[in-house]
Amino acid sequence: MVRQENQDRFLLLREGVYYYWRRVPRTVVHLEDRAPVIRLSLKTDDLAKARAQRDILEEADNILWASMLTEGGKTEAAMAAYKVARARAEALGFAYRPALDIAQLPLEDLYRRFSAVADKRTPTAVATAIMGGVDRPKVLVSEAFKIYCDEIAAVEIVGKSEEQKKAWRKVKQYAVDAFTKVVGEDLAMDDITRDHAKKMHDHFKALIAPTDKKADKKSASLGKRRLGDMSILYKRYYAHIGVEGRPNPFEGLTFNQKFKKRRLPFPIEWVRDVILKPGALAGLNEEARHIVLVSIETGARPIELRYLREDRIKLNDKVPHILVEPSFDPDEPHEVKTVSSVRRIPLVGVALEVMKRHKDGFPRYRDSGNTLSATVNSFLKENNLQPTGKETLYSFRHTFEDRLKEGRIDDELRKILMGHTIDREQYGSGGSLKLYHEELMKIVYPFDPSIV
Template identity: 35%
Template sequence: MRPIKPTRKAGLWTLTRFVPKGFRHVEARKVVRVSTGIRVADDPAGIRAHEAVQALNSQLEAYWRGLDAGQPVAPVSATTARAYVEQMRSRHLPAGGLDGNAVEEIARRVAALMRAGEAANPTLTLKAQPTPKSAPTAAKRSGVASSTKIALSTLLDEYEASQKVQLAKYSPDQLRRWRNGRIRAVANLKQVLGGDRYIEDISRDDALNFRDWWQDRIVAGGVKIDSANKEIGIISRMVHVLNRSKRLGLELVFKELCIEGGGYEQRAAYAVDFVQNNILADGALDGLNDEARGVVYVCAETGMRPVEIVNLTRRTIRLDCDVPHILVKPEGRVLKTDYSDRHFPLVGVALKVMSRNPNGFPSYFDKSPVLSATVNKYLSAHKLRPTSKHSLYSLRHTFEDRLTAVEPPEKIQAYLMGHKYDRPKYGSPPSLEQLKGWLDKIAFRAPTSFEP
């Protein structure tokens, strides 16, 4: 067999082994990679790394032999690697001319590594060789969970299963977007690590390399700090939840990796006159389909989130009453916040639109990203976005400016916006009549060519 040498991976010295043919029936992986936790920069010649890799390889082979014999032992992991590195803080031992004391020292270090592995992973339960129910493991008797291998390639499936109660409330589009964000985060992490990896084998250095990769992208331009922090947070949250629910006993290596300097970048608000004289001008939106144009008008008049408007239904559109209104409810989907649940009087152009669309906007139901992309593309093509920071959502910020100009009570403004009201929640929400009185003061003039 060729000598085992440390390999470089993401700035760290790593043990890399192709699984021998004789053990492929008990090892699902084709290639096993375990980081030594030693930075290449700290050990450029790989002297300490070489010694660490030999010890890790010895444990790995013992692990395979144990599986083959039906007597599983603790698997090699990043935890045991870090324990071994800790043991190597004494002087380096030369490869040749070893005296008896040096040999004893190597034996001591390997023994320490094995003990650390056994302490971190008392038992191993394999799906291919399940432990009989009649024979409880030492881990169960001691109250310590057995080792559970979770690869990055299965991380999302495991995490999604742990969140099934909350996700059951999501609409199909909300679930799609939830998944896509996590798929993207895991894919980026795998790219930095050089491939798939068990979360148990991911070290703090690996996590720091992930943050460094994001920082390089931010410096190069095109990536925002908040986007980087969001993905780091997604990975941290997934690992934290699974560590807790499966009692893995992992070091939470992705904690406290937030990149400083981020912050909420508020969208620009349209000037009120620009909305009235340009967006609501006769014929300005004639190139949009009827439903998309209707959503723009309702958004301009009410300041509601586009996602709230496209998910209105016959049940939440109330036209045959003293004060026509709409209800924002978590029907088959999750609202952005608890404060988003509210009733909203219809006035001005919004009342005309909803009278024309009593069943809502079926073409865009649960498809708010499609609606926003369609509208923003049209606004750009027709010079209805004064800057790149203006978009359909900017109409919501304009609505808040319009409210502020007439100085309603703070409770009224927070309720209409669907924001938290920073006072104890007493009594009932504002009535439809109260809300309508304030909305009438700021209602836009509808396009004369627009008929309900």
């Protein structure tokens, strides 16, 4: 009898056959039916195969024991038990199927399963898993959403800042809340039907095209996004728990938007003659005022300016500029909107003077995007600085693009400076900072130093 350690942990070689051999942790020994020691024949003499089967069983038991120690309630424990049953079946080469589905399997598959169950070396718990004896628990939409956020999408959002994670989750939550409100209850995922999905679709259709002409219309993109988020939740949840081929009730239910709502830019002359007039922004706190001024001359998104740090503010380079790029610092991670958003923007005019005073960016608003927007937008409104009453902080970015067009800046360079996608295969570096600087100097606003 030989027992290996390290990479061969929990493997026991006995009479030429590998076993999964593991002692139940003390913390759960009183809750575990298999205590004190788990012994399971892996029915193989191939070490590589035994290791692969061990990995599946090890992870399954870790999940089960963790659920025993949490206060997640019956649903969490039932889900853990279901995952463990799947893992046990898969470790011995069987795809997990509910008992009703197993009855419909081909005779050859049924024979294999019955043979494994009849083997005296197969523990009762494993035999139960092979024959689909553990029911999939009914998980509510709200519970599935928590699983989606905490487990399924965890890797995808790891690079976001805490602020970005909250915003991401908040938007996804809107879809769940809307669905629950429309159907009248927090349904179990298994109970969602096409009729429920259509009811949600009809709800948004009434908001997008209300019969009451005086009603406030919602955009088609809103309905498209909410239904899309529910469709993604449904699809990825069932893939996560190993259920394949389940029809998605939200499939194909969407809305087409002919015209995308566009933010209004400030007129070019308005920024020059009104916004940059001495005293116009004096009532704003310094960081908010300075973010506005840098936005005017860089076209950067507010979030891109908020996340600037010292290492991305290049004041001492031959061409002073800022770098817009993601942060992989585990203590302060953040993402950029798209790959094309990663770019260098020369600092010209008032933007250069402002950044000389903020060599480490704008800490007051680094994690407070909503506060920044509310502060600036309220100030613009209260001081009659919006020509139509609809312009916002983000509008300065659109004005910047208008200025690039009016200045006859090359279309591709405009996309580079704005962080937009270039719709062709790219060659070279896209041009030098010196070139970017020369082009921006053609459209730079004159300014009174007192506004800084």
